[in-house]
Amino acid sequence: MKACVAALSVMITFLGVSLAFGRQEKEPRYKYQKDGLVYAEIAKAPEKARAKRNPMDKDPDALAAGANLFEQHCSECHGDIGEGGKKGPSLLAPEVQNAEPGAIFWILTNGVVRRGMPVWSKLPEPQRWQLVRYIKSLGGLPAKPENPPVPTP
Amino acid sequence: MSVFSRFLVLCIFIFPLAPTLLTSPVHAQESPYIVAYDHYLEEPGNLEIEYFSTFGTQRQANNFHSFWMEFEYGATAWWTTEVYLDGQTTFNESTLFTGFRWENRFRALKHEHFINPILYVEYENISGADKIMKEVEGHDVEADYAVPNSELKKEQKHELEFKLILSSTVKGWNFTENTIAAKNLTGGVPWEFGYALGASRPLALKASAKRCNLCRENFIAGVEMYGGLGDRYSFGLHDTSQYLAPVIAWNLPSDWTLRLSAGFGLNDNSHRFLLRWGLSREITGFGSMISRIFGGHK
Numbered sequence: 001m002k003a004c005v006a007a008l009s010v011m012i013t014f015l016g017v018s019l020a021f022g023r024q025e026k027e028p029r030y031k032y033q034k035d036g037l038v039y040a041e042i043a044k045a046p047e048k049a050r051a052k053r054n055p056m057d058k059d060p061d062a063l064a065a066g067a068n069l070f071e072q073h074c075s076e077c078h079g080d081i082g083e084g085g086k087k088g089p090s091l092l093a094p095e096v097q098n099a100e101p102g103a104i105f106w107i108l109t110n111g112v113v114r115r116g117m118p119v120w121s122k123l124p125e126p127q128r129w130q131l132v133r134y135i136k137s138l139g140g141l142p143a144k145p146e147n148p149p150v151p152t153p
Numbered sequence: 154m155s156v157f158s159r160f161l162v163l164c165i166f167i168f169p170l171a172p173t174l175l176t177s178p179v180h181a182q183e184s185p186y187i188v189a190y191d192h193y194l195e196e197p198g199n200l201e202i203e204y205f206s207t208f209g210t211q212r213q214a215n216n217f218h219s220f221w222m223e224f225e226y227g228a229t230a231w232w233t234t235e236v237y238l239d240g241q242t243t244f245n246e247s248t249l250f251t252g253f254r255w256e257n258r259f260r261a262l263k264h265e266h267f268i269n270p271i272l273y274v275e276y277e278n279i280s281g282a283d284k285i286m287k288e289v290e291g292h293d294v295e296a297d298y299a300v301p302n303s304e305l306k307k308e309q310k311h312e313l314e315f316k317l318i319l320s321s322t323v324k325g326w327n328f329t330e331n332t333i334a335a336k337n338l339t340g341g342v343p344w345e346f347g348y349a350l351g352a353s354r355p356l357a358l359k360a361s362a363k364r365c366n367l368c369r370e371n372f373i374a375g376v377e378m379y380g381g382l383g384d385r386y387s388f389g390l391h392d393t394s395q396y397l398a399p400v401i402a403w404n405l406p407s408d409w410t411l412r413l414s415a416g417f418g419l420n421d422n423s424h425r426f427l428l429r430w431g432l433s434r435e436i437t438g439f440g441s442m443i444s445r446i447f448g449g450h451k
Contacts, residue, residue, distance in 0.1 A: 064362035072406075073182070076437050086441070087198065110264040113230040121265050122182055122193045124325040124358035127370070 039095035041112045045103035052102035056129040066134025069127055073120070082138045087116060097139035104132045183410040184327065185402035187429050188288060188379045189351035191329045192269035192320035194258060195227030200439035205412075205431035207286055209424045214299035217243045219251075219284040226439065231260040241284045247302045252279030252310075254287075258318070267323075273316035273331075281308030286427065288314070290335050291345025291384045292392045294422035311338040325358045327351070327375070333382075343386055349379035353400070364406045373402045377414070380423075394423035409434050 056062035070082070077088030084090030091097075096104065108128045111119035120128060184191050187205065195201055203223040210216050219241035228234050237254040256275040282305035284298060313336050320329040333347035353375025361368045380395035382388060398416035405411070409432065416427035436442075 059359075061359075061362035065360040068362070068364055069360050111230060113260060113263050116197050116230050118194065118196050118227075118230045119192075119260075119265055121322050122184075122191075122327075124355055124370075126359040130360055 036095075038089045038112070038115060039093060041115070042095060042099045042103050042107060045100075045106040049106035050100045050102040052105060054101040054105070054129050054132055056126065056133050057101075059130075059133075062130045062133045063137060065127075066130040066132070066137075069123070069131050070134050073123070074131070077117075082135065091135050092138055096135065101129075101132045101136060104135055105129060108132065182404055183373075183402055183412075183433065184351075185353050185373045185375050185400040185412055185414075186329070186351045186377055187400060187412060187414045187431060188286075188398070189329050189331055189349040189377050190258070190271065190273065190316070190318045190320075191322075191327050191351070192260070192271045192318060194230070194233040194260060194271075195225050195435075196437075197227045197230050198438055198440035199227050200436045201225040201433055202436065203431055203433035205285075205429065207284070208428040209284065209286070209298070210426045211298055211424065212295065214301075215244045215246055217241055217284050217298065219286070221285045221287070223433075233258045237285075237287070239279060239283050239285050241282060241302075243282075243284075243302050249280070249282050249302055249306055251283040251285075251306075252277065254279070268319050268321050271316075271318035271320065273314075273318055275312075275314040275316075277310060277312040277314060279310050279312070281305040281310065283310075288333055288335075288347055288349065289379050289381050289394055289396065290314075290333050290347030291381050292387075293347075293381050294392065294394050295418070295424050296422070298424075309339065312336065313338060326354045343384045345384045346382035346388065347380065348382055349377060351375060351377045351400075366405055366407075371404045371406070373404070375400050377416075380419070392422060393420075395419040396423055396427065398427070398429075 056066075071080075074082075074088075077085050078091050079085045079088075082091035084092075105128055107117075108120045108123075108131060110121075111117045113119065120131075123131070184193065201223070203225065204220070205223070206218060206220045208216070208218050219239070221237050221239045223235055223237050225233060225235040235254075235256040235258075237256065239251045239253065240249060241251055242248040254275055254277045256273065259272045259274075261270045261272055281300075282302050315334045317332045318329065319331075320327065322328075329349075329351045331349040333349070335345045335347070336342070337345075353373050355370050356372045356374060357369035360370055365371075377398045377400055378396065379398075380390075381393035383391065383393060395418070396416045397419055398414045400412065400414040402413075403411045412429075412431040412433075414427075414429040416424075416429065418425050418427075
């Protein structure tokens with residue numbers, strides 16, 4: 001019985017933590033568009049990282065695979081077409097679209113931990129490059145693939 | 154305890170998975186480890202609900218099936234907090250709720266490095282009958298589990314546990330090393346030590362152009378090795394149990410992750426065989442959802 005009460009107390013504390021941090025997510029969408037600091041992280045990418053070329057540039061499947069990965073991992077924060085959301089900045093901004101692919105890859109790998117962007121190095125390197133290819137395409141190509149991918153067994 | 158009561162206890166453990174059926178999808182990319190931790194934390198605002206089971210063989214006593222629920226919440230990009238509820242059934246004996254744990258993991262460095270340290274702090278309030286074996290430490294041996302539940306449940310542990318997680322990802326491979334130090338706050342029990350090692354890799358590194366269930370990149374395979382390292386007064390492998398366990402995770406596009414692990418005892422003090430499996434699903438934007446329910450931002 002004592003253990004059950006203690007477990008319940010811990011669950012309530014846990015809910016409290018969730019609430020407290022949920023409330024911190026009140027940042028309005030426009031904040032990210034106006035806050036140039038969030039894009040300043042891209043400029044912090046080291047020269048060596050910027051100089052990297054995207055090995056998926058010539059891969060015919062990279063764009064579609066990148067679109068899938070974006071939908072699965074990025075759209076929750078950055079919006080369905082990278083337009084920005086409550087938690088993440090727009091990826092259509094010139095700061096992102098004009099950045100070197102290597103710089104975007106560096107951001108994906110390292111995250112911007114203090115601003116809420118997680119480290120994405122858990123995605124294998126080729127998948128991160130597929131994502132970079134898709135993100136870079138958002139500025140010019142149709143926002144979503146004409147034939148959205150359908151799960152197949 | 155009657156069969157119905159046992160069924161009820163299991164239902165209580167599995168019930169928390171129900172809300173995951175109603176939430177929006179987020180594709181998980183979960184590691185296959187069941188005992189070891191890598192350096193990847195939960196995405197901020199997301200809640201992962203996980204159910205795990207361990208079937209363990211027991212010499213000179215009854216086999217057991219232990220189970221636990223995990224509620225893993227990404228408080229920030231550098232802090233993940235987690236609550237566990239533990240239970241077990243020892244066959245031909247009884248089914249018990251054995252306690253809870255509250256775990257926190259903190260990312261120490263801002264950027265990704267060759268080796269990435271994570272600091273881990275956990276408080277455990279469990280009974281001696283707890284058999285989930287989420288970590289093996291000190292002189293934990295198979296014989297400890299042979300004592301009947303009626304005796305084991307009388308022992309209450311309030312334990313603080315610390316881990317240093319050092320994890321590295323190179324060319325798709327993840328290598329992780331966890332060092333464990335634990336102290337039972339009740340009684341004069343000395344500091345106990347343990348370790349867990351892990352290596353894993355997705356079966357394919359490139360994502361497919363089409364979403365699919367059986368694509369190779371959805372499977373991550375690896376191996377874990379874990380065991381005790383004695384205590385403050387008798388550090389080392391003497392009188393400890395050690396395990397080696399191949400592991401595999403299947404990350405489904407429908408957001409569910411299945412994990413399977415077959416553990417083999419490496420010495421006479423270890424259980425001969427541990428079969429573990431788990432099912433988890435991530436709820437995206439859980440923090441915002443709760444905030445909205447209580448009148449936060451719309």
